[in-house]
Amino acid sequence: MQDKKGDAAASANKKNPKKANLLDHGSIKHLLDESVSEIVTSKGYTEDVRLSNIRLLLGIVIITIALFAQFYNKKFPDNRNFLLGCIVLYIIFNAILQVIVYTKEKNAILFTYPPAGSFNSTGLVVSSKLPRFSDMYTLTIASADPQSISAKSPVELTKSVTQWFTKDGVLVEGLFWKDVEALIFDYAKENKKSK
Known part of the structure; x- marks a missing residue:
């Protein structure tokens, strides 16, 4: 009886996997967009909710x-x-x-302020596209204020959603996290290059 309680507690502590209906285009895009917002805000960017x-x-x-x-x-x-x-x-x-x-707004899923302690005076606009009847997800990171002196050229990632989901519709968060982090790093590197 004690073992069953321990197993139940251990399974409750495990993070529930993010799952999407692979036959529902909107479900896939919503899950990916939600995950992107989570990743970007974990990197020190605060969401700008003014709009x-x-x-x-x-x-x-x-x-x-x-x-x-x-x-x-x-x-x-x-x-x-x-x-x-x-x-x-x-x-x-x-x-x-x-x-x-x-x-x-266009295809924007997240607007941010610049990270705390950054010399950059503009935040990010993160936008995504997943065309109907396509498996190609495009994620774009651009400057929130394109006319600013610190605004840099946008970076983009286009990849098939089949790379990030199992056949059961579970998001492989490690792979997706790496791809989004690499895109954020590319944008930050672009900022440093042009200075």
């Missing part, structure tokens, strides 16, 4: 406009101008939100 906060604020404004339009205390013929104003504001704020998504 996410702006998107959330715009979403709250859009929902508030919709709620005002829905629950305004006058009936339809009397509130026509108010509803038209709400519709116009709803469209404007949604357009602003879409412009932010298409111009700033």
Whole structure:
């Protein structure tokens, strides 16, 4: 009985493997993106959530406009101008939100501040692509502020996801970790080369 408890405790202490449904493209990309974020932040980069906060604020404004339009205390013929104003504001704020998504976010999965103690004045933008019906995962690390003096050229890694998953869909974290770390190192080396 004691041995069973010891075995159960040992297995509970082991880290649960990260597993994806290999038939689900979104599941694979989500798991890889989540792992990339974890690896980059473990290297001393702090996540910059300002853009996410702006998107959330715009979403709250859009929902508030919709709620005002829905629950305004006058009936339809009397509130026509108010509803038209709400519709116009709803469209404007949604357009602003879409412009932010298409111009700033693109395929980004993580924005960071520069690491503490670094002479670099810009953080990173980590983005990824996994085209539909393809097994080629592309990971790109670039400067968060391309116009900055300390901005360097982006580095990219393209590799088949079959290199990082077992046939059961378990992510081989050691191999994936090495590849992402090598890409971060290449970006840091690029910074040092150009100084």
